[in-house]
Amino acid sequence: MNERETLKVNKEGHLEIGGADCVALAKQFGTPLYVFDEAYIRSMMRIYRDTIAEEYGGRGLVLYASKAFSCKAMYVIANEEGLGADVVSGGELYTALEAGFPAEKIYFHGNNKLPAEITYALDAKIGCFVVDSAEEADFLDAEAAKRGITQDVMLRINPGVEAHTHAFVQTATPDSKFGFSVHNGTAEEMTRHILQKKHLRLLGYHSHIGSQIFEKQSFVLAVEKVLSFAAEIKKKYDFEPEAINMGGGFGIWYTDEDNKLPAGGYRGYLSALISAVKEQCRALSLAEPRILIEPGRSIVGEAGITLYTVGAIKEIPGLRKYVAIDGGMFDNPRYCLYQSKYTAVLANRAAERPTELVSLAGKCCESGDLIGVNMALPKAERGDIVAVLSTGAYNYSMASNYNRNLIPPAVLVKGGKAEYIIRPQRYEDLVRFDVIPDSLK
Numbered sequence: 001m002n003e004r005e006t007l008k009v010n011k012e013g014h015l016e017i018g019g020a021d022c023v024a025l026a027k028q029f030g031t032p033l034y035v036f037d038e039a040y041i042r043s044m045m046r047i048y049r050d051t052i053a054e055e056y057g058g059r060g061l062v063l064y065a066s067k068a069f070s071c072k073a074m075y076v077i078a079n080e081e082g083l084g085a086d087v088v089s090g091g092e093l094y095t096a097l098e099a100g101f102p103a104e105k106i107y108f109h110g111n112n113k114l115p116a117e118i119t120y121a122l123d124a125k126i127g128c129f130v131v132d133s134a135e136e137a138d139f140l141d142a143e144a145a146k147r148g149i150t151q152d153v154m155l156r157i158n159p160g161v162e163a164h165t166h167a168f169v170q171t172a173t174p175d176s177k178f179g180f181s182v183h184n185g186t187a188e189e190m191t192r193h194i195l196q197k198k199h200l201r202l203l204g205y206h207s208h209i210g211s212q213i214f215e216k217q218s219f220v221l222a223v224e225k226v227l228s229f230a231a232e233i234k235k236k237y238d239f240e241p242e243a244i245n246m247g248g249g250f251g252i253w254y255t256d257e258d259n260k261l262p263a264g265g266y267r268g269y270l271s272a273l274i275s276a277v278k279e280q281c282r283a284l285s286l287a288e289p290r291i292l293i294e295p296g297r298s299i300v301g302e303a304g305i306t307l308y309t310v311g312a313i314k315e316i317p318g319l320r321k322y323v324a325i326d327g328g329m330f331d332n333p334r335y336c337l338y339q340s341k342y343t344a345v346l347a348n349r350a351a352e353r354p355t356e357l358v359s360l361a362g363k364c365c366e367s368g369d370l371i372g373v374n375m376a377l378p379k380a381e382r383g384d385i386v387a388v389l390s391t392g393a394y395n396y397s398m399a400s401n402y403n404r405n406l407i408p409p410a411v412l413v414k415g416g417k418a419e420y421i422i423r424p425q426r427y428e429d430l431v432r433f434d435v436i437p438d439s440l441k
Contacts, residue, residue: 005040006018006037006039006040006302006303007305007389009351013348013349013350013351013352014347014348014350015345015347015350015387017035017037017305017387017413018037018038018039018040018413018414018415018416019413019415019416020035020413020416020417020418022035022305022307022347022348022385022387023347023348025307025411025413025418026307026309026347026385028418029409029411029418029420030424031307031308031309031408032307032308032325032326032327032331032408033306033307033408033409033410033411034304034305034306034331034391034392034395034396034408034409034411035304035305035306035307035410035411035413035418036069036300036303036304036392036410036411036412036413036421037303037304038077038413038414039414039415040302040303041074041299041300041303042077042081044295044298044299044300044303045062045064045077045078045081045083045299047266047267048062048266048270048293048295049062049081049082051267051270051271052270052274052291052293055270055271055274056274056277056291059288059290059291060243060290060291060292060293061083061084061105061290061292062082062083062084062292062293062295063083063084063085063086063107063292063293063294064078064083064084064085064086064294064296064299065086065248065294065295065296065297065299066085066086066088066092066095066096066296067086067088067092067296067394067397068296068297068300068301068392068393068394068397069296069300069304069392069393069394069395069396069397070087070091070092070095070096070397071095071396071410071421071422072095072098072099072421073099073421074300074421075095075099075101076099076100076101078101079099079100079101079102083105084105084106084107084127084292085101085105085106085107086106086107086109086294086296087106087107087108087109088108088109088110089110089117090114090116090117090120090121093106093108093117093120093121093124093126094120097124103124103125103126103127104126104127105127106121106124106126106127106128107126107127107128107129107130107154107245107292108121108126108128108129108130109130109132109156109206110130110132111132111133111177111178112132112133113129113132113136115139118136118140118143119143122140122143122144122147122149122151123147127152128152128154128203129151129152129153129154130153130154130155130156130206130245131153131154131155131156131190131194132156132178132179134190134193137153137190137193137194137197137200140153140197140199140200141197141199141200142199144199145198145199150198150199150201151199151200151201152200152201152203153194153200153201153202153203154202154203154204154205154206154243154245155180155187155191155194155202155204155205155206156178156179156180156205156206156207156208157179157180157181157182157187157205157206157207157226157229158178158179158180158181158182158187158207159182159207159209159222159225159226159229160182160183160225161209161218161221161222161225162209162210163209163210163213163215163218163222163249178208179206179207182225182226182229187229188229188232188233188236191233191237191239192237195237195239202239202241203241203242203243204230204242204243204244204245204289204290205226205229205230205241205244205245206244206245206247207222207225207226207244207245207246207247208246208247208294209247209249210249211248211249211251212249212251212252212297213249213251214251214258214259214261216268216269216272217272219246219272219273219276220272220273220275220276222246223244223246223273223276223277223280224276224280226244226246227244227277227280227281227284228284230244230284230286231285231286240286241286241289242290243289243290243291243292244277244289244290244291245292245293245294246291247293247294248293248294248295248296248297248298249297250266250269250298251298252297252298252301252302252390252393253302253390254340254341254342254343254389254390255341255342255343256343257341266298270293273291273293274291277289277291296393297393297394300392300393301390301391301392301393302389302390302392303392304390304392304395305387305388305389305390305391305392306327306331306332306387306388306391306395306408307347307385307386307387308326308327308385308386308387308388309325309326309385309386310323310324310325310380310381310382310383310384310385310386311324311325311326311363311382312324312382313380313381313382320358320359320373321356321357321358321359322358322359322361323358323359323360323361323380323386324361324362324363325360325361325362325363325371325386326363327362327363327371327408328361328362328363328364328369328371329362329364329368329369329370329402330362330364330399330400330401330402330403330405330407331395331399331405331407331408332371332388332391332395332398332399333398333399333400334394334395334398335370335371335372336366336369336370337398340372341372342372342375342388342389342390342391343375343388343389343390344360344371344372344375344377344386344387344388344389345377345386345387345389346377346378346380346384346385346386346387347385347386347387348384348385349378349384350387352378353378354377354378355377355378355379356376356377356378356379357374357375357376358374358375358377358380359372359373359374359375360373360375360386360388363403363405364402364403364405365403372388396408396422401425401430404430406424406425406426406427406429406430407425408424409422409423409425410422
């Protein structure tokens, strides 16, 4: 098992997270259960925040990418650690505001923000919109005019760099529903369009090149492309960006196929990005802009695990062995969607070595309802507690009530003690919005 600081095997042979015994957590809160280590979350936030402070004089802001895991407690922690927030829906915005998060530190993303979401965000006086269409810019300008304000915006652009895991490529015409290409002229066109708006103030440019990235050079290249574009715009329109947002995408460990980065590794990502900004600005005679980044997965991904209880076990000789759990695609759809790989441990027998490869099967009425295949485990028995590691990001966020299963609760662990941050659903919650029309009565 590839352990990180928050995970260890205790003297009882049980898996611990943040000092809490996972077997005891399963007994206290039931399973399935999402578990998050607060200290780990805060340590990752501080790495990014402190690197900008120390290496760039604090001229920037770390925005927590809400889509990785959004709940009130996360916004409280992010605010306490001095972060801003990146939201991508009215629901995420509402959650942040309900948690008391300062609106001026909220940035609103999305390729198709709804009119109601835009007006809600304007009335909440959020800090900035990341514009992703001409129609959005027009609507924002008109609504800002009605309110007698000038709204800060950034423009999302595609610099022609795509990155994923250990590889990155350059492409002249990236195909994406997000942003505007610097290569085909649409990014310049949109810059001019926004600069002509009386009630919008363009702060600069936003770029996000991919996810689960382990190659620092991809971020460096993206900075070079963004600032080269900015230099061209400066010559033509006398506009210079006050800020650039280089997005997120920093990779995390899921299995031993991935790099296991120490804390310094994440500092290295940001250090390389900051150095590239300084060098390019000198070379292109640009003023150094504020730097914004949007880590999400790297903050909560490895901070979270999911606990399950083993149920039915079915072995098909010569084919595979299914170990069924009380969760499934309704609490983690990532294998079904992307064939994502995870590492699993028997939390109640964590010191035992794996002896077989199994398919971890969910309880949904779908053949494809799997958490993973060829997962190494000791021989599992009914009642064992399975911990699936690195499930803090995009698990609860993508959960559903498929088959009318209940979305699991979540607890936050600190110093060995756990508290709910998301309470358990009840069957009554599943029918809360059901209506039987009069014609059926």
